[in-house]
Amino acid sequence: MALHAHALAVGRGGLVLADALQFELANGKCLLLRGPNGVGKSTLLLTLAGIVAPLGGSFALSPAPEDRPLLHYCGHRNAIKPRLSVLENLAFWAALNGPTGTSLAEALQTVGLDELGGLDAGYLSAGQGRRLALARLLVSARPLWLLDEPTAALDSNGHELVGALIDAHLAAGGLVVAATHDPITPTDPNSVETLVMAGLR
Structure with missing residues (x-):
């Protein structure tokens, strides 16, 4: 591609x-x-x-994309629900985007949050919140x-x-x-x- x-x-x-x-x-x-x-x-x-929308010109993925999600957009805001736990936040995104990647546990371990799964996400530091946002890339393969x-x-x-x-x-x-x-x-x-x-x- x-x-x-x-x-x-x-x-x-x-x-x-x-x-x-x-x-x-x-x-x-x-x-x-x-x-x-x-x-x-x-x-x-x-x-x-x-x-x-673009204001001019064009862009495309080739070959022509199949009928499946093709991209992750990870913006500068982490889109975390503070009253849900770290694990519940990640489970929400996996359910929304499709659990086609690594397991929730493996993703949290990869980003260094495996011991914080039960903690309300509102207690995370700014850096930990960013790590949780990055974990979304792992649980849904695109x-x-x-x-x-x-x-x-x-x-x-x-x-x-x-x-x-x-x-x-x-x-x-x-x-x-x-x-x-x-x-x-x-x-x-x-x-x-x-x-x-x-x-x-």
């Missing part, structure tokens, strides 16, 4: 933030979106997710990950976790598009491409 964009323009409320975007991302590849705040990185992710600041609020170990999660996803033939100000270093540098977005002047 590959993700193509041709002369793509993105923005909100009719205001173009970035245009003439071109890229082709093959399976097993990660595209890092770089650039200062306000140049359209998050808006590009929302556009690729189908949440915001080929394309769209990640907005995936390392936000994470410590150095959390940064390594994000790199390891991306590594495993790429090794399985997945695709990743990530907007980030932080360094994300998958093991194979040949698997990473960078799109620097300068915005419109």
Whole structure:
């Protein structure tokens, strides 16, 4: 599977933030979106997710997608219900998105929350909340990950976790598009491409 964009323009409320975007991302590849705040990185992710309509150009997955969910969008907000436990939050997302990936227990262990499953999610630290959001990627298998600041609020170990999660996803033939100000270093540098977005002047 590959993700193509041709002369793509993105923005909100009719205001173009970035245009003439071109890229082709093959399976097993990660595209890092770089650039200062306000140049359209998050808006590009929302556009690729189908949440915001493109303002010009086109993008597509090829070959033509089957009738199944193809992507995860993980925004900068964690979408956690504070009065549900950590495990109940993850179970909710697995039920909503389909339990097609790893088990709940394995996902929590992978992100380092296995001992906190019974804790109300409202008691999690910011970094732990981010780890719980990332666990959603694991319990429902989808080929394309769209990640907005995936390392936000994470410590150095959390940064390594994000790199390891991306590594495993790429090794399985997945695709990743990530907007980030932080360094994300998958093991194979040949698997990473960078799109620097300068915005419109």
